[in-house]
Amino acid sequence: MELNLIQNIAIWALPVLFAITVHEAAHAYAAKRFGDPTAFLMGRMTLNPMKHIDPIGTVALPLLCLLLPGGFLFGYAKPVPVNFGALRNPKHDMRWVAAAGPLANLGMAIGWALLYRFGLEFLQGNSFQLPLVLMAQAGIQINVILMVLNLLPLPPLDGGRILVSILPPAQAQLVARIEPYGFFILLGLLITGLLGTILAPFMGMVMKLIHWIM
Structure with a gap:
């Protein structure tokens, strides 16, 4: 089904907002759980999307991707501030704070998959079925993209933080130097x-898991 721009925005807006908001709130919660209250004190441990929206990364960039035929949907939110030095065990706890966001996206992808199945099985003939199913598909896609993208072992992405946390100190320092670039x-x-091209095989693996659940 071919959708126009307004329909695309209506279908994608809620899944995108949920995906970035819960992702960032999960980082903030994990940081506080492991000893760093910075994000909590700045009001970032919240599901209020206005606290996480970046005008360029959350609004303009995804809109541009939707305008480009066959474009790769891409965007980002305002990063949650984390003072890794304040964590009780900085090197060990860093990986869990970093992993919290992608794990939240995995959970949301599974939730959207269950909603997709519900729409197909219980809303047949209902006028809400098509919008719900399309929104659920968008929710699955954006959360799988964000999960896999953020797990790339490239600082400052979550995967880069995880890599730094598990490498020996000398190697971790070398990887950390990549962060400004x-x-x-x-x-x-x-x-x-x-x-x-890099993300496609990993996204395929996650989508197989989601399809199994669906």
Whole structure:
């Protein structure tokens, strides 16, 4: 079914907002759980999307992706501030704070998959069925994308933090030095089309799990 821009925005807006909001709130909750209240004190441990929206990364960039035919949906929220030095065991706890966001996306993808199944099985003939099913599909897709993207072992992405937390100190320091250039590397991969190529097999693996649940 071919949707126009307004219909696409209506279908994708809620899943995107949920995906980024719960992702960032999960980081904030995990940080507080392991000893760093920075995000909590700044009001970022919340499901209020206005606290996490970045005008460029959350609004403009995803809209541009929707406008481009066959484009790879890409976006980001305002990163939750984490003072890793305040964690009770910084090197060990860092991996759990970093992993909290992708795990939240996995949970939401599964939730959208169950909603998709509900729509197909119990809303047949109902006028709400098609919008709900399309929104659930969007919810699955955006959460799988965010999960896999953020697990790339590239600082400052969550996967980069996890990698730094498990490497020996000397190697961890070398990887951490990439962080100032991480966004530009990611942008270069996106522009050249390599990002989608790198993520595709991992997204396929996660989607197989989701389809099994569905």
